[in-house]
Each structure stands twice: as structure tokens, then as C-alpha cells.
Amino acid sequence: MKIDIFDTLEEFEKIREDWDRIYCEDQESHLFLSWQWLQKYLSHRHRWFVLALKQEGDAYYCAFLPLKVSTYQDEKTKLFCDEIRMAGNYGADYTGFLCRPGLEDAAADAFSAYIGRENWTTLTFDYFYTASSRLDRLLAAFPQTEFSQTSNERSNSDNIDNTICPYVTLPESWEAYLATHMSAQTRQKLRRFMRMVEASPDYRISHATRETIERDLDTLFRLWRIKWAERKGSKVDRLITLTREMLLDAFNQGALDVPVLWYKDRPLGVLANLLDRQKKTVMFYITGRDEEWTTPSPGLLLHGFAIRDAIAEGYRIYDFLRGNEAYKYSFGVEERRIRSMLVRTLSGRNLRNCLNPRSVEHVYERAVELHKQGALDRAEPGYRQVIHTMPTHTRARYGLAQLFDDKGEHDEAEYLYKGLLATMPGAGKIQHRLGDSQMAQGHYGEAAETFEALLARHPLLSLVRYKLGVALCATGRGEEALSIFTSFEDILSDDPDHMRCKLKAHEAVIRLRAALQGQQHEVPEPAQTPVSIASQPKVLVSPKQTLDASVRLPTAAPLLEPSLPSGISAHLQARPSKPGEAGSRIKH
Template sequence: MRIDVIDTVAGFDAVCGNWDQVYRDDPDAQHFLSWTWLRDFLGHRGRWFVLALREREPGAPYVAFLPLRLLTKLDDQNGLFYDEIVMGGNYSADYTGFIVMPGYEQKAIAGFAAYLKQQNWTHLRLEHFSGPPERREKMILALQGPLVMFRDNAPTSHDDIDNTICPVVSLPARWDDYLEQKMSSQTRQKLRRFLRKLDGDEGYRITMATPETIDRDLTILFDFWRTRWTERKGPERTERLINSTREMLMDCFKSGTLDVPVFWFGEQPLGALANIIDHPKKTILFYITGRDENWKTPSPGLMLHGYCIHRAIEDGFRFYDFLRGNEPYKYVFGADERRISYTLFRTRDGRNLGGVLHPRSVKYVYEQALEMYRKGEKGKAEIVFTQVLQSSPGHVGAEFGLANLLFDRGKLTEALAAYQSLLERTAEPLPIALRLGDTQLALKLYEDAAVTFHRIGEQAPHVVQARYKEGVALIATRRLTQAETVLAEIQDIHTDDPVAIPYTELASVALERLRQHNAALAADEQIPEGMMGLPGKRGGEKRRPRMH
């Protein structure tokens, strides 16, 4: 068997038909592992990848897919970053895991586990993991080893709700059979009475979202949900959850896999549901609800779920899935239980396998080091630049960052050597050459600095900083005529670059002083004290080095 890695939208699009076939043939596949749902969800996220298993023969179709994502976090104790591999659908999917053609499960588990054990991670989270119980046990057996330990990681609930249980209603072919087989006589009578109100003239109605009403209907739902949960979850987390959930549900609506029924009394909304539709598996997945907490009867929840179950049976659906959580009200509708699992694998030493960053996280961690440097957190930045360099030897950006730290600490000789080494092997020499020239000036290697800045000026004539510093170096070497020419040329450069403007002003001041000096020489006058010195440092000279 062979594992390919899919990590681009184009690559994901290319396997659409193959994915759909595996999804249809896997009896344990759930909607959050469908190509349609993942295509939109992963499109909003970075550093995702899919392990795709196939036979080794060229052109063989894939027989299993495991979608994953990489998260990278900072360990505040040691200042190092570490990686977590999580399921592709976390943290919006109620079901995760992999899909596989019948007869290939053991090969898929062996292949996926072998690949994952070669990756660099500290945590591997199999959360919301769906499928038969033995699938989890086989994954544990394949992944455990001397470097890795595991434990159950099921979430806790404030209300003693077990989120490893997903209540699911198996739907018969007829509505009357459902009422007789799944509901108590009291609930059956109540639901029939409530649903008759929709056909009467009492002002009750249920609408289904359309392209014209979807924004309104989701706003109704989330306004109710916000009222119910803000106190417990806090305003910031509540809004973050609403925004991410709304984005996901809108993607579902655009793909034709979302129903949003709203229950009304006249023009007053009383409640709303968001139900995801899995057409291939003939399943309705109840995702989220919001209702008027002050309205007691008829119960918005009973009305909406009863209406949707009735509609699902009429449309030939086989399951009504209440998803995670064994809240008591779900069992009123005749639900059975399906289990999911939460397993955390963790390295025994608390660091990434292999002792280095995952290759997919190097760019992210480097960007975090840059941000630390910009904030003045230079000790932290040094640790992270070093970690990047250890994980990706020869990383020019990390070496440049460490060289700048040497310069900042006054270790000019070491910084000079570092910049010279970098300059010989980089495709973007300008930032490094500028810092090399600065270091040469600081070491009073004025001839070398003049050459360095002159070369920059030849390659990038509009970089005012380099032209000005070339003039400074020329003054220091007493080549005053050349210095005057360079500084005068700067006056002809027109720019609104905020980095360049201070150097333009400095060049103007230096040019005026230089001309006064030359005029004094011509008149055989006494040269004012300080005239031959370097122009005073201000403005751009105090800027922290730019890092690219």
C-alpha cells in the first residue's frame, strides 16, 4: 500500500469523485467526513493535510482518507513551540476519523499509524473519533510505543452531559409508525395536538430558510442562542463561537446541505433549528438551536423537532441524529445511542517526536519569532529563532534574526561574520546588505561600508537609506567630492516611503554642511568645529532593523 499526502485545494478537488465513492461505501462514514463538508471547512483553515491510501499500482484509486490539521503552540515554561496534530474537522465536527472502503480498514490503520509515527508532534488528538469501537482500539495499538503514551480525553460537562454519546433516531418508513414505535403515548398525543396548530388559524407557522431569508433566520437562531449561553460562556467566547458556526452553516446552505426551520407565532419568532442534511447517508443532523426561553407552550423544541422528523420521514430519510450530548430531551424522540471517543496521544518527554518542529509549522514559528523581535522580546525571539534553525538548518530568516540580535547586543565582530556568510547564499540580499553596511560603519570600517552601500545603490537606486549611508562613509574617508555627489543625487529622489523620508532629511542636512565646509575651504576660512564629523544620528538611524 502507498500513502499520498493531499495538502492543496487543487489536490483536494481532484479526488472529489474518488472520495465520494469511498464515503458512500463506508457504512460508518459521517457527514463531517464528506468531501462536500470538508471542502468548505478546510478552505477557511491553514496547515491541513489529508492522508490518502491506495494500492501501489500506478493509477490505483484511493481506498481510505484521513483528514488532519496541524496546530502549533508555545510552551511558556521553556519558550519553545510544539506541534499538535488534530482531526481535520476539529473543532466544528461532531464526528471525525477516517473513511475507508470495506476490507481495507486494517491496512488503513497500519498505514496511517506508520505515517503519523514518523511525524514531528507532541500531541496527537483523536477527538470526536467515530466508527465502531474496535477501530479506536486498533488505532491505539498501532500508535502506542516507547516514545508515546495515551489516555482517554473525554470532555467534562457542567451539567453532567456525556459528550461521548450521540443520540440517533432510526426512522421508519411511515410517520404513524414512528409515533407508535418511538414515542410515549403522552408525548405522541401532545405532538399531534401541537402540529395540528400549524394547520389551524391560531397564527402558528414554521418557515424554512430560503436564499432571501437565510441571513434573517440565522440571526434569529443566534440571537436566541446568545441569550441562552452568554452568561456561561462569556461574551467573547460566545461571539467567537457564533461567528465560526455561522460561517460553517452558511457554507452548508450554499452547498444545499442545510435546513433552517423557524417556528413563529404571528410575526414573533419562537425558536429555530439548524439541521445539516446528509443526502448520501439519508441522515438529518441536528446541529444547533435557539428558542425564546420565556415561551412555554407549545414547546418550540418539540414543535420544531417533531416537524423536521415528520418531514424527514416523508422525504425518505433513515436517521435523525441529535449529535453529541445525552441531554434528556433527545430521548423523548425515541433516540438510541451511538458512541464516539476522545484519545490523547502524548510524547513521554513532552517535546516533538524527533526533537524538531514539524516542517509544516516552521514558517508559522518563524513568523512568531519575528513578532517577538518587533515587540522587543529579544530573549524570547532568540530561543525561537534558534529552534527554527535547529528544525530547518540553513533557514536564512532565522540566521538573519540571530545576526541582528548579535548586532543589538554590541557583538559587532560576530554580527559582521554572520551577515557576510548570509550575503553569500541568499536570493534576497538587500536587507542583509543594509545590516552588513551598518555593522561596518559601527566598526569604523568606512571603506568597506562605502563599497557595501554603493553596491546596494547600484542594485536598488531608490533605497535612500543606502545612498545616505554611502555618503556618510565617504565623508568619513575624506572623499568629500564623491560624498557631495551622492548626497546631491538623493535630493532628486521623490518618495513618500515613511522609511525613506528621515534619510532624505538627513541627507539634506549633511549636504548643506558639506557645502558649507567646501565653501570655507575655498575661502581659506576656519572650518567650524564638527564640520568634518559624521552627521548626527537621528530618525532612521535609530530604527530597529527590518527583518524579512
């Protein structure tokens, strides 16, 4: 067996012929595993992939399993964890995999072996047919000595069992259906209501067209919201958005029927039924009804007309999908059961302690967002996990270095910046941040070397020029600092950074000259002439080297507050930037 991976819509398009053939052959296939439904559903989503199985020597694929990766951050460990789930989850009432008949076990074994080589903490198998052996075969590859296996059934405050899926096997005629599937009382009521609607000019049933679909869906969700908004809470808007998106896709593919029951101009109820013409199945997906209207019952009428139309059009199944609500049993249903299982690593961490490759960029972006929000304790594990999974991820290293600066751990930041510069020696923005970190630690001589090297390559970086002057001043090299500050007068620019730095440099020159003059007057006898500070070549002095105390500016109290002549501030900040972006965020 050979598995190929498809994770783009272009690749998915190429396997449609094989997919459609297996879909027709597989007795367990359903609309939510159809190529048509998945193609639209996946087009709105990310980090999905399809496992395509092929037997050795066979030109055609024999099985498909659509999957999706999602990621969450563990609240206790703050580590990011990956979850692999069925690709149609949250839109589909059934999932599973497609397979050519007779190869079910071999396909399940091949799929589970591949999944075992992926990095994940949680593996979710939702909405598999209970009558099928496919789920058990998949689960067998994850023994409970190495993984935990638990039921993943969702609780329901309305006491509805969503593992039960009622459905009607439709006979050849409407009259046969009424005679064999309904009680005498319900049959009589339905006949009476249907005659009322068909005979009265005040009642009518419309079906959505391209001109009315938006209006009809608006009506559906307006009525649905009235009933469910309180129970669904903050999720209601997102549920409506995603469901509407899916229904519109189905409608545009000719796979959705939206009947609306009207009394004059008042909509009483709306159904949204998905149509699977290949499997001759109608799937009732969602409804909205006027809760103030009682007789005739909008739900009974709409489903009655929908079932009659389905029989007339040759459909064989009317599926009410998940949930054993009492009203469904008025239509003479049978029950199909589904189950959901959750497999989890015993450690609560991803297998191999690495992120899933499909999650690396997602976790990096999430770490950057947390960093922007100031949640450093939550951002740091993300940066670290990205680096552990992909050591060459320079943006994560850069982001982690900035985070260390924000935490005040400037030595760690310096180490990371130097590592980045070893592989990207021309990265000026990283070199700028390295100088900032060195300044923050009071390593002014090293910072001066860093800024001077950067300025040699980029002489128009005014902020770097100013910081170089500050660093030189803080190491006691006043004449060199003075030369740097006065050099702003030789540069013509209307850049805001330059103008700001030039103003600060002008102030620094005044105070630095006064400080140097004061030092000259403090030189002890017998020498009565001012001390001459020799002009230094452009070779910077290490902070560990000592200068004559009579010509050194004090360098006590390092870190962010170097002792400088009054008015010379190291707290000039770079243009604002975000974690993971260019520019300096540390103030000096």
C-alpha cells in the same frame, strides 16, 4: 500499500469518485467524512492534507484519512510545537477515516506508520466511534513506552456528557414513531401542540430559502447568543462566525434545513439540521429559542415536526449529535458513544526536534509578528527552529540577525549578515545592515569598508553615503570624510532621505572643517606650517592600523556613540522597516 498525499482543493477534486464510492461502502462513514462537506470545510482552512491509501496494483484508492496541522508555542520552553489532528475538528461532531470494508486494520497500520514519520508533539484523535476498532488500531502504533496516551474529553460546566450521542432510529411511519418511541404523556403533549400550530393562523413553521437564509441564521444566532454568550465568553463571536460559515456552505449544497417556529411575526425557535441523503441521516446541529416563551415548547415542536418530515422523506436516522441533554430523551433515543484520545511525545517537543514542514512558514510569520511586538524572547526560538528545520530559509536568518541587533548582540548579528552575504553577495539591504552592526560595535573601519563597497554599486543611496562619512570620520580619516560629506552637493534629488542626509552632511562639513583646522594649529614646533593630510586612495584603512595621533580624530567610546566633532551625528536612521523586511533599523 502506497500512500499519496493531497493538500490542495484541485487535487481533492480529482479523488471525489473514489471517495464517494468508499463513503457509500463504509458502514462507519458519516456526513463529516463526506467529500461534499469536507470540500467546503477545507476551502476555508490551511495546512490540511489527506492521506490516500492504495493497494499495490490497484487503480483505485481504498482508504482516506483527512488531517490538519496546527501549531502552538509552549509557554515554558517558548518552543513552537506542532499538533496533528483530524481535519474536521471544531466543525465536526464525529471524525475518523474512510475505508473499504475488510481493510480497516491494514489502513490503520499504514496511516499510523506515515503519521509516525511526521514531526509533531501532539497527535489528537477526536470523536471516534467507541464501538469501532479503528482508533485502538491507530493508537497501537504509539506505545506508552515512547508516548503518553490520555483521554481528551472536554469538561463541561453544565454536567453534560459529550461522549454520548443520542439518536433515533426512524420507523416507516410517523404514527409508528409516536407509538414506539414516546411516552404516553409526551405523545399526547406533542400531538396537542402540533394541532395547535397547524390550526392557528397565528402560528407557522417556515423553512429557509435562498431569500430568507440570512435572516433565519441571524435569528438563530441572536437567540443562541442570549443563552450562551455569558458561558462561552470571549469565544462567542468566533464560534458564531465559524458555525455560520459552515451552515451557509451546507445550505448552498442543499444539505441544510432551517425550520423556524413563528408566533405572528415573533420567532420562537430555530433549528439547523444537516442532511445526509446518502446515509439517510438528519443531524441536529444547533438551535436557538426564545427563552421567555414557555408554551407551546418551541424545542418540542420543532424537533417533532423535523422528525415527522424526516420519516416522510425516507430518512432512517435522526441524530442529536454530542451531548446527553435531558430533553433529547423525550424523543425515544438510543445512545452512541464516542471517545477522544491525545498522544504526546514524552519530551514535549516535536519528533526529531524539527518543525513539521507544513508549519515552517507559519512559525516564521509568527516569529516576525512577535518580533514586531517586541517579544524578542518568544520570537527568537521561532527563528531558530525555522533555521534548524530549513537551513536555507534566508528570511529567518535575516530576521534572527535583526533580532540580535535589537538585543544589542551585534557580533551575532554581524556573523549572520556575513553568512547571508556569502550566498547573496549582491543583497544591498543585508550589506547595509552589516555596516550598521559593525558601527554598533565600534568597528568603524570595517563599517567604512562595507558602506564603501555598497555605495560603489548603489551610488544614490544617500543614507549609506552619510554613514560612510561618519565611519571615516570615526576612524580619523577626516579628509576622506569631508570629501564624502561635500559630495552631496553634486547630487540632485528631492528624495526625503537624500534631503535629510544632505542637511546633516552640510552641518558635518562645517564642524569637520573646524575640527581639522583646530588640529592643524595644535601641531608642535618646530614645524609651523599646517599639517597636510595626504589624500587617501579609495582603499580603506583597517581599524587595527594606527594613524599619527596629530591627524586622527579621537575614536574612544565606540558602539552607538562614536566620538565625533560636535554636531556630527551617527544617529541618522534608515527608513522605518519591520523585522524580516528590507531596510536598516539600527541607529548610528
